[in-house]
Amino acid sequence: MTVLHLRGPALPGGEVLDLWTDGDRWTTDPVAGAELIEGWLLPGLVDAHTHPGAEQPGDPLDENVLRGDLEAHVDNGVTLIRSPGLAAEPPEWFGQDPALPRAVHAGPWIAQLGQFFDGWGRRADHDELPGIAAAQAARTGWAKIIADWQYGDPHVPEDVLRQIVERVHAVGGRVAVHSQRPGGGTAAVHAGVDSVEHGMGLDPGLLPEMAARGIAFTPTLSVLQDTMPRALAQPDSPSRRERIRSVGAHPALVAAAVEAGVTVLAGTDTRPMGGIAVEIRALLAAGVPAHDALAAGSWSARAYLGLAGLEPGAPADAVVYASDPRTDMAMLDHPRAVILRGVRVR
Structure with missing residues (x-):
């Protein structure tokens, strides 16, 4: 394996670093003859909300589509994804293939009876939801709950969400909740879920509670x-x-969340895959400071998902740019190099 030597200002701090790959880890121990890559250094990008492997809602998981989707992520500098919902349990190589992103996932979505897309996920009554969620989280670390669906549909009650959280946390897992309506978002936050996905209509008054919890x-x-x-x-x-x-109020809500100290994660949700730069720029346009917008798709997201950034002993993922992407977000479309598991893949 070729040893890589990265040199340049490294985010988030901006200090100039020299890092070498030691297999799938960074080291500061020099290695003679290593391939030198210079530029602005970022921890590998993260798409924290993506659903690869199916062309349309309700389609079965297709391994060829899944592989192509993951390749599109890597081509755009994404070295880690979180899939809060998949069309089926993924193949064993998902998240393990050395040429494709690291991955965490929640398996198929979990919804109330009569809600969510036909053919996707598991639908169950309220008494069954906590057990199903806990079993999923025990397998993969995450469970994804559809807290609300169409306009006028009842959301999952707060007491049920609280039971789900308790059961999932008891097995060491985390709960992601789909919410696009105020009632579902409020119930999710009060129940103490781990992440709110989409969050349209979320009451801004809940942001301090989200930050504190x-x-x-x-x-x-x-x-x-x-x-x-x-x-x-x-x-x-x-x-x-x-x-x-x-939707009109969403940008201001996102900016307010960052200001309140909420961990905001960049996620693309839908096709085409590999559009994380578009999401980061949307955060910037919403009023999120450039440093925080980039953090949502890089170091903050990695930390939230349990991976360190550019430091000795951390997983060897990075994206290298010719200049500071915080001052020119168009740079995100033109990485000089993408390093995944200590290997230059672009």
Whole structure:
């Protein structure tokens, strides 16, 4: 294996570092003859909300599609993904293939009876949800709950979500919750879930509680904004008005979450894969400071998911740019090098 030598200002601190690969770990011990790569150094990018492996909602998991989706992530500097919901339990190579991103996942989605996409996930009554979630988290570390679905549908009650959290935490797992309506988001936060996904309509008054309890927020901002033209073209209805209102308020909510100290994670949610730079720039456009927007798709997300950044002994993932991407976010589309598990893959 070729030893790599990275040199340059390293984020988040900006200090100039010299790092060498030692297999899948960084070291500061010099290695003669190593391949030198210079530039601005970032811990490998993270997409914290992506659903690879299926072309359309309800489609079965396709291993060829899954591999292609993961290759698209790597091509764009993503070295770690979190999949809070997959069409099925993934193959054994998922997250282990040396040429593809590291991965954590929640297996198939878990929803109330009568909700979520046909063909995807597990639907169960309230008495069954905690046990199903705990069994999933025991296998993979995460469980993903659909707390609310269509306009007017009842959300999962707070007491049920609290039972889910207790059971999942008891096996050492974490709970991610899909919420796009105020009631579901409020119940999720009060129940003490580990992350709120999408979070449209979330009461800004809950942000201090989220920060205090370490509840992360993955706003999937860019994809929600992309749905606005379609919503505007629909006939008037309470559902349309709610969506327009909540999507319109989402950027300010995200900026307020960062200001309140909530851990905000960058996640793309939908196809095409590999669009993490678009999401990071959407956070910036929403008023999130450039440093924090980049953190949401790099070092902060890695820390939240249990991986260190550019330091001795940490997993050897990095993206190298010609200049500081915080001052020119267009740089995210043009990495000079992508290092994954100590190997230059781009």
